[in-house]
Amino acid sequence: MAGEGPWLTIVGIGEDGPAGLSAASRAAIDAAEIVIGAPRHLDLLPDIACPVEAWPVPFTAGIASLLARRGQRVVMLASGDPFWFGAGSVIARHLSPEEWTAHPAPSTFALAAARCGWPLEDVICLGLHAAPCARIRPHLAPGVRFVALVRDGDAAQALAAYVAAQGFGESAVTVLEALGGPRERIRHACAATLDFGDIAHPVAVAVEVAGTGAVVALAQGIANDWFDHDGQITKRPVRALALSALAPRHGETLWDIGTGSGSIAIEWLLAHPSTRAVAFERDPVRAARARANAAALGVERLTVVEGEAPAIAHDGPAPNAVFVGGGLSSALLDHLSATLPAGTRIVAHAVTLESETLLAQWHATHGGDLLRIELAEAQPLGTRRGWRAAYPVVQWRAVL
Structure with a gap:
């Protein structure tokens, strides 16, 4: 069949088994030389003429054997919509x-929204099978509705407990098991009191x-108290x-050099789920603190590299933007200018006279924008109040 059209058909199957299959899905299964899928999905099918093969665990272990079947008529079963937190995109990138x-069949998200009476376009949809509960932290605000796919009953209990622990114990929680099939069960509770001991997989x-x-x-510029720090933090204003100067965009990667508490890199990641960030920090205690801050705010995808710039090596993709908040030196700027691709945005902050002079020199030579930031905060002064000035910060912004 090579060169004659698709050899692989990815079929979404719901908990209603063959009753929910489209005519095209049935025809593909009837014409298949082999059907591959998780044992649970294979059990949903009626007796079929061709051989079946269980997909191994972990999922990646089955990709090579699937690709070796090129030229056969292969059907791969997947849950619901294979391209919404499903296996479809993982397979498609190899072909x-x-x-x-x-x-595809109706997704669990669509079924859950229909059972709850929610407009799906307004619902945040999350796949948390292998992700921590903290992934939902940026979404916790009164009135927000989200549906999360979770691994099992224990994970469902943990999710409700996490929501309650963050101060949202009044949240209405609906546990939806085996949606669309004969085992479907829907139960309601409050996050603070949810205590179902018999939640069955699959569950949303x-x-x-x-x-x-x-x-x-x-x-941009969330409160400082969202970050654990030892004083080494870029303050909120x-x-x-x-972040305004760095201007995060869809799918971009940031390098945050001298990350301290990780606040700049973390807010870059909070800007959009497609963004990526690498934080460089020479102090292992601060590096660990940056990791913990990222995890607490639901952006555990932050990569923290320990070491001193510019000697730090990183094998990942080149950044779209670089922030230098610590370790600023002429050697570092020379290294970045020589090694990073043209078009990389760079923002550097200076507090000392020496580093301010360095940025003034680079501004004169390489252009860009030079900004002096002077802030004062009202503080008690005897029985009254007065302005306490912070150290001025000089910001250089340029495109390499």
Whole structure:
């Protein structure tokens, strides 16, 4: 069949088994030389003429054997919509567009929204099978609705407990088991009191957030107290100006050099789920603190590299933007200018006279924008109040 059209058909199957299969899905299965899928999915099918093969665990272990079947008519079973937190995209990236086709079934998200009466376009959809509960932290705000796919009953309990622990124990939680099939069961509870000991896989959890817990702001420059730090942190107003200068965009990668608490890199990641960030920090205690801050704010995808710039080596993709908040030196700027691709945005902050002079020199030579940031905060002064000035910060922004 090579060169004659798709040899692989990815078929989405729901808990209703063959009753929910489209005509195209049935035809693909009837014509298959082999059907491959998780044992649970294979059990949903009626007796079929061709051989079946269980997909191994972990999932990646089955990819090579699937690709070795090129030229056969192969059907791969997947849950619901294979391209919404499913296996479809993982397989498709190994194949040319001509090699495969797909017939999705209704996703668990669509079924959950229908059972709850929620408009799906307004629902945050999360796949948490292998992700920590903290992934939901940026979404916890009164009135937010989200549906999360979780691994099992224990994970569903843990998710409700996490929501309650963040100050949103009043949230309405709906536990939805085996949606669309004969085992479907839907139960309602409050996050603070949910205690179902018999939750069965597959399971989704729908949450309508309510309570008085702290909410992560959507604007750049969230409060300093969201970050554990030892004083080595880019303070909120200055951080907002730095992120505005860095201008995160869809799918971009940041290098945060001298990350300290990780605040700049973390807010870059909070800007959009497609962004990536690598934080460089020479102090192992601060590096560990940056990792913990990222995990607590649901952006555990932050990569923290321990070492001193510019000697730090990183094998990942080149950054789209670089922030230098610590370790600023002429050697570092020379290294970045010589090794990073043209078009990389760079923002550097200076507090000392020496580093300020360095940025003034680079501005004169390489252009860009030079900004002096002077802030003062009202503080008690005897029985009254006065302005306490912070050290001025000089910001250089340029495109390499």
